[in-house]
Amino acid sequence: MKKISLSIIGALAMVACQNGESDTATITLNNNIDSVSYAVGVNTANGLQQQFSEGNMDAFMQGFKDVVDSAELLVSTEDAQAVLQGYSQKKQMEQMAERQKQMEEMFASVKEEGIKFLEENKTKAGVQVTASGLQYIVLKEGKGKQPTAMSNVKVHYHGTTPDGVVFDSSVDRGEPIEFPLNGVIAGWTEGVQLMKEGAKYKFFIPQELAYGANAPQGGQGPIKPFMPLVFEVELIKVND
Template identity: 50%
Template sequence: MYKLEKTILAALTLGVLVTAESTAQTIKKTTKPAATVKKSTAAPVKATGSAIVLKNQMDSLSAAIGVSFANSLSSQGISNINHDILTKTINTSLKGDKAAFAPDEANAFIQSYFQKMMEEKGAVVRVEGEKFLEENKKKQGVVTTESGLQYQVIKTGEGPKPAATDKVKTHYHGTLTNGTVFDSSVDRGEPVEFPVNGVIKGWTEALQLMPVGSKWKLFIPYQLAYGERAAGPQIPAYSALVFEVELLEIVK
């Protein structure tokens, strides 16, 4: 379900901490069978920034997994984990003894925890977006459509309006409602081509209203953007989005 969830589940059920399936697959592909692995003759390596001395490959693997696991926790915003319980549970599971959770119980608890965390974060983002759009629609020049899409005309073109089945070339600059830039073809200096019906609903609706040559500012509620899901690390779930879009041409 989540990167961190996979990591913890692996620790509880398999006794191996991995950050994602890709990490596990990489280890599987690159690790030779035990019978063919020669004992390392390299000098012990002192881990940077710590007193831990890595004497062999398994020490290094253990340290690498520890760093990767800690980064997974940090990336999920979890900083107050109980290190003592975590360590004891790992040791207990590795020994094959009974832990605080059975594997299926651990899975259910983790899913419930992260679901609740996402709902709480999503509620905050959703309310902020709704408040922004409620105030924004009162501004001069802002038009609100029946769907809830808001737009402001910066420049009106004189070309034709594209149909949903057309392919168009655009320049755009996308931000969150707080001004944080998450993507910009303008900054890259490279316009983008795509089918009108192949993007988020807010764009699909707006593009069909724009004559070629127009430049609009779009204010898109989360229902017309990425909805209840996040879009990469920069766009949280339930995010209202703001775009400046210039419709350059209908691609024939």
């Protein structure tokens, strides 16, 4: 839901009849300003109906009239902003929850296969599991600096889906990449902090620590929603 802004309501109030209540049934549009004023009202009402269909129109009109008449407001302008922001955030959370539910229904098989993959993988030789569920194998230990979550790191990596489809690889491109460790998926942020410069690890990242429902390209590429990811990572350099 788009945020309902007081500026929209304020604009509607400004173009309304300024001498008491207006009777839209008797309004005549005599000039361009009249037409624009009416158009703003129509546009705002349409927007409110689409974005705020559950709204109490009596309360809306009372608030509108109080502004036009410069009457004492039942809710101050500052408090009104907070009310609108809180409502907008609530609706956004509801929409996100609904989208999560829809995605889980659509990609239930991917999620189930991912859980099975990780359950089987953690029993293999050399696989270690952190408290968050991140799985990893130490391919080579390093002896250099160890990063923190706030570090910039330079790495080589090779990323695949659980069934081995390559979706991204600095190794294949022949060029390492540098980035802030707190600007990537949670599995990377946690996993690379386990390493020291010169180390090479293989990570098996649960979907909760990867992209979850928000797969890149809307799930149209190799990475599907709720899919765990596999990365081989070589930590080349830590830059604090």
